[in-house]
Amino acid sequence: MVRAEMKEDLMPEFASYPSLKGKSVIVTGGASGIGALIVEGFAEQGAKVGFLDRDAEASAALAARLEGVDYALCDLRDIAALKAALAELRERIGPADVLVNNAARDDRHDWREVDAEYWDDRMHTNLRHMFFAIQTVAPDMIAKGAGSIINMGSNSWWEAGAGFPAYATAKGAVHGLTRTMARELGGHRIRVNTVVPGWIMTDRQKTLWATPEALEKQRERQCLPDLIQPEYVARMVLFLASDDAAMCTANNYMVEAGSI
Known part of the structure; x- marks a missing residue:
């Protein structure tokens, strides 16, 4: 039997972080x-926000909807373009206090059909840009003596999920990147953490893979009965960026409803 979605009277009131x-x-x-x-x-x-993306139409629409939000277009697989876009945003919103390495794609693939070119592209899409974004913004954080870097992981490899071995490998490596960079940068009071989402009900997931059978199976894997909405991942990111998390670094913060 499919369990009920979150009741209206149980919807959360989210925190503010001055x-x-x-x-x-x-x-x-x-x-x-x-x-x-x-x-x-x-x-x-009330933060000054700049984001990177390669989707010009979606980027313009989001910036138009949110007052004061800026963006720069680039393909994150192109490291020179990434660094140029970060420099562009630095000129507009100032040196970064917070970096959220969110970009990734969980495209499905059969391990028997993966060639070297596809493998490298998945690493470039899901992992490589994170390191070079950190490398680019960290000097400004070092100069300030503070900063928060949040890398987006995935519980796909924790669960030994199938159907995307290159993606799962890249996401597993994110945790190694977080741990080592937390040590590298911690002396400057720069915190580095990983947020670990479970199966999050974004439009992409609902369009491509969220069949009734798959959703029911996911519910059975979770300790909590409700499907996970993307705002809960965002709220964890906000917490880790805030001063409330001043002593949190080098760790994983799960948003997966107790999935096993």
């Missing part, structure tokens, strides 16, 4: 999905 007001925030892959909710969440907190 420490985020006026902070300069960069979000990669910010035009849609979880990224757009992250951008919106920071904007609501």
Whole structure:
């Protein structure tokens, strides 16, 4: 039997974080999905938000809807373009206080059909740009003596999920990146953490893979009965960016409803 969605009288009232007001925030892959909710969440907190994306139409629409939000277009697989876009946003919103490495694509693939070119493209899409974004913004954070870097992981490899081995490998590596960069940058009071989403009900997921059978199976895997909406991932990101999380670094923060 399919369990009920969250009751209206149980809908949460979310927190405000005064420490985020006026902070300069960069979000990669910010035009849609979880990224757009992250951008919106920071904007609501009074932060100066800039995001990167390659979707010109979605980027323009989001920036038009959210007052004061800026963006730059680039393909994050092109590291020179990534660095140029980050420099462009730095000129507009100032040196970054927060970096959210959100951009990724969980495209399905059969391990028997993966060739070297596809494998490398998945690493470039889901992992490589995170390191080079950190490399680009960290000097400004070092100069300030503070910063928060939040990398988006996935519980797909924790669950030993099938259907996307290159994606799962890249996401597994994100945790290694977080741990080592937390050590590299911690002496400058720069915090580096991983947010670990479960199966999040973005429009992309609902369009491509959220069949009634798959959703019921997911519910049975979770300790909590409700399907996970993207705003809950965004709220975890806001917390980790805020001063409330000043002693949180080098760790994983799960938003997966207790999925096993």
